[in-house]
Amino acid sequence: MIIGTLDNIERFRNLDPLIFTALEWAAGHVDDPFVKGSQWIVEDKVKVNSEEVAMLPRERRQMEVHRQWADIHIPLSDDEHIGWAPTESLRNLTEPYDEERDIAFYGDSAQTIVNVRKKQFVILFPEDAHAPNIGVGNHRKLCIKIRL
Numbered sequence: 001m002i003i004g005t006l007d008n009i010e011r012f013r014n015l016d017p018l019i020f021t022a023l024e025w026a027a028g029h030v031d032d033p034f035v036k037g038s039q040w041i042v043e044d045k046v047k048v049n050s051e052e053v054a055m056l057p058r059e060r061r062q063m064e065v066h067r068q069w070a071d072i073h074i075p076l077s078d079d080e081h082i083g084w085a086p087t088e089s090l091r092n093l094t095e096p097y098d099e100e101r102d103i104a105f106y107g108d109s110a111q112t113i114v115n116v117r118k119k120q121f122v123i124l125f126p127e128d129a130h131a132p133n134i135g136v137g138n139h140r141k142l143c144i145k146i147r148l
Helices: 006-012 017-029
Strands: 002-005 037-042 046-054 063-065 069-075 080-086 093-098 103-106 112-116 120-124 128-134 138-147
Touching: 002 006, 006 017, 017 037, 017 046, 017 069, 017 120, 017 138, 069 080, 069 112, 080 120, 112 120, 128 138
Parallel strands: none
Antiparallel strands: 002 120, 037 046, 046 138, 063 103, 063 128, 069 120, 069 138, 080 112, 080 128, 093 103
C-alpha cells in the first residue's frame, strides 16, 4: 500500500508506467465536474471508475482482495477511511474469488484503518486486502483499476 498526494506524483514515475499514467491522469482531472461512470484511459489496462457510494461503519465493510488488478482510490468529496490487512492473513472467506470481476470477499477485520483525505490517493496491490468506503453518508471518489 502506498499513500500520497496528487501534487507529488513525479516521484512515482519510475514505480510502474501504468500506475504513473493513472496518477498523472487523476492529477489532471480530479477537479473536473463529477460524472458517474467508467472509462478506459489505457485500453484493457487502466480503467477509471467515477463512483458515488454509500459509506458504511467499519463492522459492516468486508475485506476485498484482487489478484489481477491494483486499485488507486481517490476521495473527491469527503475523506474516506479504508481498512487494511495483508491478504495472506485472511481466513474467513465469505465470497469466493470471481475471476471475471477479479474479487473475493472476507469477513476478517481490518488490522488498521487508513484515513485518505480528499484528493489524496492510496494504491492497493493484490497483497493489500482492503475495506473501502468506511464512514457515514455518501461520497464521491475515483477508483482506478490497473492491470498488473
